[in-house]
Amino acid sequence: MNTEENIIEVKNLTVAFGSFKAVDDISFSVKRGEIFGFLGANGAGKTTTIRTICGILNPTSGKVSVNGKDVSASTAVLKPRIGYMSQKFTLYPDLSIKENMAFAGSLYNMDFAAIKKRSLELFKFIDLKESFSGPVKNLPGGIKQMVALCATLLHDPDLIFLDEPTAGVSPKTRSDFWRLIRALAAKGKTIFVTTHYMDEAEYCARIVLMERGRIVAFDSPQGLKNHFFPRGVTRIIFKKPFQLRVKEETEKAGIALCAPFGADLRAEVTDEKAFETYAERNKEIFDYKKVEASLEDVFLKAVKG
């Protein structure tokens, strides 16, 4: 593999806590300058993987390298180039925005003038007024996350880890967030992000899907869709209340996978002929149309399978 192109290389990584394997023999690589998505349910091993790459958790076995250097052997060189926004803790609640920023910058040996200059740049980009001087705990959740992101970016890291940065923030803030993330990627920064939101995952160049410590899928969003739904998805739109009896009836109708989507169903049709006959027979009850698979469909299918 080309280390020039890949900023992160993970090979056969296993992280075990006692007999429990939080991460179980996973391998993947992240290209320089891409937005890399890490998807999975809670407890799938996302945070553990990030911690290992950041050098704050030792792998039980396997190899993790960043910039071609083994992480556990060269944390001193790598840490200054990494920005990590953790899921659990972001800012000290009793300190003000300014104090939090000053503290974050000082940890990377920045002087106060540089911290101030850079903070203002970042705040301007996300339209944040730094006028609030009270403790951060009095800020709305979304703004707090925004400030935390700015604190993570303060020292201008090349490799940015964002562990569920948009959990619990408003759609407006989420879009601001992603505007900033994409601008960073455009500047050549590598972004490693975990999220629960499938619409956010669409922004990622490539995605890893994790399930109980293992990788169940690893591709670009389009690649994943094509792989899991080569025939696309059929949206079934009901005209009147109706229930498909699971199993026998869906099988007879040529449908393999169903997921509710509002009042409708999103289904994978496995037997076109059977489905057409079935739809014809029930055309009073539902309409259908072929749509493109979403990452949500992919996620549900991958995790189920």
Place this chain on the structure above:
Amino acid sequence: MFRSVYAIAMKEYKHILRDPFTLAVTLALPMIFVLFFGFIIDLDYKHIPLNFQDNDKSKFSRMFLREFSSSGYFNLKPFQGSLFTDNLVESGNSGGMLIINHNFEKNIKEGKQAQAQLLMDGSDNARAAIMLAYSQGIALAASQNFAKLSGGEGNFAQPVRSRFLFNPELNSRWFIVPGLNTIIIGFLAIILTAVTVAKEWENGSMELLLSTPVSPAEIVVGKLLPYFVMTFFDVMLVFVMAVLVFRIPFEGSFMLYLIACWLYITGALALGLLISVATRAQQAAIQFAFALGLLPSFIFSGFIFPIENMPAFFRWLTVIFPQRWFLQISRSLFLSGGGALFIPFVCLSLFAVIMIFAAVKNFKTDVEP
């Protein structure tokens, strides 16, 4: 390097300023201790009820009794009847019994040994020891008076000649107040550190700190610096109060006292750090801090129970507690001005070094649970 340490120390300083509880504890605790132990608790015994039986009923025997009652330490009550001293003392109403033998005056005048007997309730050995000391002082004074009166040499029974050198009044404040810093450091330094570092683990900020280029040593030094300063401030506060308010003489070298304080604070902070590194949770850290900080400060330091009176096992156990050594240094420097302090200083330094070593060794740079 210095920028990160400074940043962490300043951050901690702001945490303290904005947390009314920590601030109150650090400022109020020494005050409360000084008030409580300095003014309210008085370990001096005065007006101990004492029964007497004067079998001589002479001028000298009455003089002797007057000497006892005018000392202020004893409240004398006559006792009639035969000697059932056991019952009398058991009833708890009497601290003991003073019996003056027949021919008390005659023997003194003839230059013979005069006899008076003091029976004391030994169940409270601290009080008995003090009563003995008082009565010896009184007997000495009395025998000087008798000598003057009888024109000859007083030959009153003097089984033990003892004199309290450094605290002639046996003033318990002089003994207690210099010991207060033992408890203040032993408790405050340990609990504050234990809680502050455990908090960083508990709320997940330690994970963030470790992901930055800051080294664990910088984190530790930065976090402990404000607590070092604060504890030291408290210690100086108690020192100033001891000297100015309680007028306790400070006989020894102030520099030695400072060194002892710094050594002890460093050891206590390191122990607090070790606790927090091991527990990583505030609740558990507080419990450990109480068990390893506050308890030994009171029990094993000699602050309340004299180490010499402990059973051999516990006497040896006190060796591992820095509280014991600091207390010894503090009392010596205050009251006698020095003395054999080499071993206490060595032990205090040893404790600090071992604790720092243990804390650093156990301070993990990864977040593995």
